[in-house]
Amino acid sequence: MIGTPVPKSKLVGKRICDIIFGILFGVISLPIILVFAIIIKLTSKGPVFFRQKRVGYMGKPIVITKLRSMRNDAEKMTGAVWAKKDDPRVTTVGKFMRKTRVDELPQFWSIIKGDMSLVGPRPERFVLTEEFSEKWPDFPRRLRIIPGLTGYAQIHGGYDLKxxxxxxxxxxxxxxxxxxxxxxxxxxxxKIIITGDGAR
Structure with a gap:
């Protein structure tokens, strides 16, 4: 059960910041995205961008777009699995992009659109959300607010977290x-990005 969403009155300032910083960083990130799009195309087979349906605010489906950091056939044999640290499916370029969070840059456009926020729980896949909700009844409660590009969990463990x-x-x-x-x-x-602590 998802529960009661955060009142919209408390999210007005959040949305204003998302629009301002989303546009600012979205424009700044364009040349960086272009450079890495070329590198991805030259170093591995498959599309430059990775698109996937995820669970958004109050269970609404959204589509996230990232620069592809894994092999094109990453889930062909395993299916949907929980992301983990030192994932062997990640390409060499992908490791750098994840460490610096470059792979996440296209999501600024999802923030401008309103599907995501700069800060909030990371959006998860439907199949994993259903699986985890059966094991942990509190799991769906994280859908009470708009999902984010980064979040509280990401600065306290990220891929190391269960x-x-x-x-x-x-x-x-x-x-x-x-x-x-x-x-x-x-x-x-x-601070995590600047110090090189990597993507979380």
Whole structure:
């Protein structure tokens, strides 16, 4: 059960920031996306962009777009699996993009559109959301707010976290949501990227 969403009155400032920074960083990221799109095309087979349907706000389906960081046949044998640290399916270029979060840059356009926010729980796939919701009843509660490009869970473990641990951190963020909290998470995310701690 998803539960009661965060009141829209509390999210006005969040949406304004998403539009302003989404447009700003979306435009700035265009030449970076172009450079890595060429590198991806020259170094591995498959499309430049990776598109996938995910679970958005209150269970609404959204489509996320990323620069492809894995082999084109990554899930051909395994199917949908939980992302993990040092994933062998990630390409050499993909490792760098994940470490610097370059692969996430196309999602600024999802932020401008309103499907995503700069900060919030990362959107997950439907099949995994259903699986985890059966194991951990609190898992769907993370859908009470718009999913984000980065989040509280991402600065506290990321790929090292198990689904139930990530769920607890996501719900903590929602239960204690404030615009100030968003800025703190965004700042911590920037520190992780600058220090080279990698994608989370």
């Amino acid at each position: 689904p139930n641990e990530k769920c607890k951190l996501d719900n903590y963020y929602i239960d204690h949501y404030s615009l100030e909290f968003d800025f703190k998470i965004a700042f911590e995310t920037l």
